[in-house]
Amino acid sequence: MLSQICVSIIFNIWHAAKYVKRVLPDTRSKLDAFLNRHPRIGEVLATAMSSVEVHMLDVFNFIDARISKYFKIRIMRTILKDRWGARVIPLDINIPVETQFLPTQEISEIVSRSSVFAIGKCYCRTKHHRCDNPTATCILLGSKAGRSLREVPYRTKVFTRVSKEKILNVLKDCDDKGLVHQVIFFPSPDFYYVICNCCTCCCEVLHDYKRFLSPRIVKSDFIEHTAADRCKNCGTCVGACPFDARMIDRARQLQVNQDMCFGCGLCVKKCPARAITLQKRDEQGR
Secondary structure: OHHHHHHHHHHHHHHHHHHHHHHOOOHHHHHHHHHHHOHHHHHHHHHHHHHHHHHHHHHHHHHHHHOOOOHHHHHHHOOOOOOOEEEEOOOHHHOOOOOOOOHHHOHHHHHHOOOOOEEEOOHHHHHHOOOOOOOOOEEEOOEOOEOOHHHOOOHHHHEEEOOHHHHHHHHHHHHHOOOEEEEEEOOOOOOEEEEEEEOOOOOHHHHHHHHHOOOEEEOOOEEEEEOOOOOOOOOHHHHHOOOOOEEEOOOOOEEEOHHHOOOOOHHHHHOOOOOEEEEEOOOOOO
8 A cells, every 4th residue: 555655655656757858857956055044944955865775776767676677767857857866075084194084075084973873784785785895884964954863764774873983994994895975965966865885787867877877977087097007907906896987908918098088097006016096187087
């Protein structure tokens, strides 16, 4: 009964969104302008999404499996287009010491400035079981809209309060295991509510993006740089890149497609020759 109600609500929202898109083509830009003027509204919406996200994904996956294949992707490309997704943010140990960056550009700084410290099980790895990576890796973030676990309905039951040191250790362990650090956002990339440490095989956002280029994943403010005079063309970094930006060609030379680099920094640590660094992107994103 509940599933039928959810399906009915989703289809009604979908039809309403199509109408709005036809009548008000600039709705998205107007919403962004509104959120810029009233950031508190964005914080409240992000906190609200954190309460329903798991249930939303359950309904989408149920419809995908039982009713309409690729329903979730169609929703991501219409109703939730550019509204719900992830932003890649590297860990500080993969950024050169001399590089200056804003607190929002590095994951441990985001944790340090968060008001809620709690960890829960990864929805994606718990559901799909496609790898042996740890599951207690989802980090709940606080904001003005949610200063304590009690202010975030549902999350209280599945997240456990831990120390900041514990969370930083989890981040370093995930980095060692090659998991991508992402903040999940809603209703725009400026408003995020949870840190996910993602693998390409289980993560719904990362897995679907690589298959369908949806939902949206925002690149970090950094990009890789490989020193040709130090690179040994060993190929170790190729397997470390979750976005397939690196490859060894037929001449056994490393080739890097910087357009596909999301600046996660995972290749930096894996390079035995220490030939890779993260650099700040320029105005063209390179």
